[in-house]
Each structure stands twice: as C-alpha cells, then as structure tokens.
Amino acid sequence: MDMKEWWDAHDIKNLIKAGVDPLHPESEASQKYWQDFHQRLEQRECVLDERLMCSVVSLKYDFHNHCGQLHLQEGHCCDMSGCLSLFKGIDSEVVAVLTFSGDEPDTAYCKRPNGEWVAMRNL
Numbered sequence: 001m002d003m004k005e006w007w008d009a010h011d012i013k014n015l016i017k018a019g020v021d022p023l024h025p026e027s028e029a030s031q032k033y034w035q036d037f038h039q040r041l042e043q044r045e046c047v048l049d050e051r052l053m054c055s056v057v058s059l060k061y062d063f064h065n066h067c068g069q070l071h072l073q074e075g076h077c078c079d080m081s082g083c084l085s086l087f088k089g090i091d092s093e094v095v096a097v098l099t100f101s102g103d104e105p106d107t108a109y110c111k112r113p114n115g116e117w118v119a120m121r122n123l
Helices: 003-010 012-017 028-042 080-090
Strands: 047-049 054-062 067-072 096-101 104-111 117-121
Touching: 054 080, 067 080, 080 096, 080 104, 080 117
Parallel strands: 067 096
Antiparallel strands: 047 054, 054 067, 096 104, 104 117
16 A cells, blocks of 8 residues: 555545544444554554655654654664654654654654754664
C-alpha cells in the first residue's frame, strides 16, 4: 500500500463512510477499527514514508512543549530534513524531535536558540 492509498484509507470521511464514527465509539465498526488499529501498533506494523525514507510505526506531538516523537520500525533511522519538515508542518514552533528505532531511543533533533538544528545519535 503506498502513502496515497494509506491516507485515503484513513481519511476521516472514508472512516465515517465505513461506519467508524468518533462520536459513537461503541458502534461495531468503530470498535473493530480501533481494535485493528491497536493490534497493528502492538505488532509494530508500519508504513513506508517517502519523506522520511524509512518505515514509520507512529508519531506523537506535544503542542504545549513543541516536542515530537517518531517511532520507527526496529533497525530503521530517518532522514533528518524529512523528519524536521514533517514536524514543522505540524507546528512551525517545534524545538525538539526524538526518534525511536523499535523500542530504543535513536536520535534527538534539537533546535538551538540561534535556530540551528543539531542531531544527537545513540542516545
């Protein structure tokens, strides 16, 4: 499945058409969708992201602290510029991103006060 197919499949309109209603999580379709979603997370199923040039399991973002987490498939690392571009697209004020390869911390990208980004590997 390519990125467009994945986004199309997870577009909120398509989810609602399929019976997944965020306002009615008790519906059978909603329960099945979220059960499948959590099962995929537990199995570490991932999606190849062309911007990051790696396989992504999930991402998290804390808008209060302007910090992100990127969880990659075990053994994977990502492209720094692609990673920063992704998180800047979420919040232009992002100051740090921590990446994980499998369950292990991998790289921290931190923005210095002068605006320069630095990468710290092998955390």
